[in-house]
Amino acid sequence: MNAPLRKVAISVLVLFTLLILNANYIQVVRSSELRSDPSNTRILAEEYDRERGQIVVDGNPVAQSVATDDTLTYLRQYPQPDLYSTVTGYYSLVYGNSGIEDAEDEILSGSDDRLAFRRIADLFTGRDPSGGNVELTLDAATQQAAFDALGGVRGAVVALDPETGAVLAMVSSPTYDPGQLSSHDPAAIRAYSDSLSAMDPDPRVNTTVSERYSPGSVFKLIxxxxxxxDGYTPDTVVPAPQYYTPSDSSRAIPNFGNEVCDPSGEQSLIQALTISCNTAFAGLGVELGEDRVREAAEAFGIDEGGFTMPLPVVESTVGDVDGNAQLANASIGQQNVQITPLQGAMIAAAIANDGELMTPYLVDQLQAPDLSVVDQTTPEVRSQPVSADVAEQLQEMMVSVVENGSGRRAQIDGYTVGGKTGTAQTTTDGDDNQWFVGFAGPDGDPQIAVAVFVEGGQGTGGDLSAPVAQQVMSAYLAAHGGN
Known part of the structure; x- marks a missing residue:
């Protein structure tokens, strides 16, 4: 072979080699990326030609696909859009998926490996392929009560089963209609999305797990x-002056409304929590030291990193603490302390569950299209923040808050209720954030733990958030007989 032909042959060989390598790179390395690309119309057409599985609460679908006469065979619908949008998210031609629609997409779309035999059987039988179902842990009555009690104000409610970690209610308000983002009309989808983007906050943001806020006096539980x-008891007497001035600051920390916690300037720990005495806990935090406060917070999951349940949860944090002044403010839930509403419910749940914190979970089971169970969630212990003895003491102190202190509006006739209110200052005009975290159940048997967050409300956690918690806990106990 002469030199020119040899060069041509080599060039052709190199080009064929590059072509083969590129084909393999696209089909193997980038296959998942290209498949999930929302602009891949072939994949979109394939997905919309397959009946997507249902998202189910108490046996009823809260997200389902229905056949249409459109080019795209199936349309995603949400029978109770406002009530469940926080959890379901949307399934959009334009914006992809969010919420459970995203977190459990593989089972819902039918592409999950656990459905492989079903897909093979579909090929041989000619049966139309379809996705599997996702059965949530939500309790319909409790979810409805949380939605109604918030009444559209900016805020969030999370309710947990303390014994298992199952999420009983999850509402972020204001809400939206995921069906309008899941239509087959791209122009209408974009127009609705623009209207949501103009709102503050954007209703598509699930504030229960995706946003963090100063917890205020809720942090006094930590x-x-x-x-x-460390050896204190509920009856241990601690300093409780009208003002507390840290050693490294000239700025005094007052009590709420500049009130006097006790004329003597001291009071028992249980009484300090009952009336939410700022100066007592600011001084106590400094006395314990930053390391000890951080250690206690980490035991409850704060500063322990984000996790999924299966929705992604951002990390709650104590934040930077520089000196006693910042530690004093952090000890009353201000400074740089930031937690999610879910974290607030986790704190209450761990205390209610004898000091054992269960991992929160939102999906009870995954089902194949024939309703056979392909996966069932098993409750798992996440940590043991406090001993059973300390948890019992904290329960006693939280019950005192509801029976004798700032949480009175959370009381439920016939049940033992414990809680902690929180009012976190965010502005100078009194438009603060309001919290209540707590638990309820028959005496000695807490069956539900809640966190209620109201953003920018006029009043206190006892005024605004405690009544919401009362309605949520009452609904659950009424629906389940308190057993």
Whole structure:
């Protein structure tokens, strides 16, 4: 072979080699990326020609696909859009998926490996392929009560089963209609999305797990836990002056409304929590030290990293603490302390469950199209933040808050209710964030734990958030007989 032909042959060989490598790179390395690309119309057509599985609450679909006469065979619908949008998310031609629609997409679309035999059987039988179902842990009555009690104000409610970690209610308000983002009309989808983007906050953001807020006096539960683990008791007397001035600051920390916690300037730990005495807990946090406060917070899951359940949950954090002044403010839930509403419910649930924190979960089971169970969630212990003895003492102190202190509006006739209110200052005009975290059940048997967050409300956690918690817990106990 002469030199020119040899060069041509080599060039052709190199080109064929590059072509083969590129084909393999696209089909193997980038296959998942290209398949999930929302602009891949072939994949979109394939997905919309397959009946997507249902998202189910108490046996009823809260997201389902229905046949249409459109070019795209199936349309995603949400029978109770406002009530469940926080959890379901949307399934959109334009914007992809969110919420459970995203987190459990493989089972819903039918592409999950656990459905492989079903897909093979479909090929041989000629049966139309379809996705599997996702059965949620939500309790319909409790979810409805949480939605109704918030009444459209900016805020969030999370309710947990303390014994298992199952999510009983999850509402982020305001809400939206995921069906309008899941239509087959791209122009209408974009127009509705633009209207949501113009709102503050954007209703598509699930604030229960995706946003963090100053917890205010709710954080006093963490400081109380640290103190009790270190040998304090509910009856231990601690300093409770009208003002507390840290050693490295000239700025005094006042009590709410500049009130006097006790004329004597001191009071028992249980009484300090009952009336939510700022100066007592600011001083107590400094006395315990930053390391001890952080250690207690981490035991409850704060500063322990984000996780999925299966929705992604952002990390709650104590934040940077530089000196006693910042530690004093952090000890009353201000400074840089930030937690999610879910984290607030986790704190209450761990205390209610004798000090054992269960991993929160939102999916009870995954089902194949024939309703056979392909996966069932098994409750798991996440941590043991406090001993059973300390948890019992914290329960006693939280019950005192509801029976004698700032949480009175959370009381439920015939049941034992414990809680902690929180009012986190965010502005100078009194438009603060309001919290209540707590638990309820027959005496000695807490069956539901909640966190209620109201953003920018006029009042206190006892005024605004405690009544919401009362309605949520009452609905669950009424629906389940308190058993």
């Amino acid at each position: 400081v109380s836990a640290a103190a009790l683990e």
